[in-house]
Amino acid sequence: MSCSKLKMSQPTHIITDKRIFCLHGGKSFVLLKKRNLKAKPDEKLPKGEHKWEREPAGAPSLLFNADALKTAQGSTVYVAEAELDAMAAEQLGFEPCVASSTGAGAFDKLWRRDLERFDRIVFLYDPDDAGDEGAINAAQVLGSYRCWRAAMETDVSKYLIKHGPNA
Numbered sequence: 001m002s003c004s005k006l007k008m009s010q011p012t013h014i015i016t017d018k019r020i021f022c023l024h025g026g027k028s029f030v031l032l033k034k035r036n037l038k039a040k041p042d043e044k045l046p047k048g049e050h051k052w053e054r055e056p057a058g059a060p061s062l063l064f065n066a067d068a069l070k071t072a073q074g075s076t077v078y079v080a081e082a083e084l085d086a087m088a089a090e091q092l093g094f095e096p097c098v099a100s101s102t103g104a105g106a107f108d109k110l111w112r113r114d115l116e117r118f119d120r121i122v123f124l125y126d127p128d129d130a131g132d133e134g135a136i137n138a139a140q141v142l143g144s145y146r147c148w149r150a151a152m153e154t155d156v157s158k159y160l161i162k163h164g165p166n167a
Helices: 083-091 109-115 129-142 156-163
Strands: 018-025 028-036 052-055 076-080 097-100 120-124 147-149
Touching: 076 083, 083 097, 083 156, 097 109, 109 129, 120 129, 129 147
Parallel strands: 076 097, 076 120, 120 147
Antiparallel strands: 018 028, 028 052
């Protein structure tokens, strides 16, 4: 059904302090991920508040943008640390780009089969300890002989904001 045929109703509430991602596994809804926009990236939040919320709680980590791998033409794939970074990377021309829905430290061994056909895997993880450790751990799962770590000054989405899509 096209969007023009959908009947739109007045929202009962408006969420202004969260960025929301709906993640699907195949054709079914799996995870709703909400980012608290009031929280600064390096800010320590009060007890009980979180930068990210997941519904349902305990939902599995997903390989974001995995569908792009099905039609990918090249032998190189990019792996970003988070969903926004994967979207930014593709805007910068790094395609296909996938990401974990739970960050650098959550590379699922089952994703090896999704990345199996690629000869070169380039990690676009954040330039911090978590990004370094995550890239090393994922490379051990995938075969380090075909894995590379991009040297970056900042995370991909911040780079896109700073330099623009034609950087």
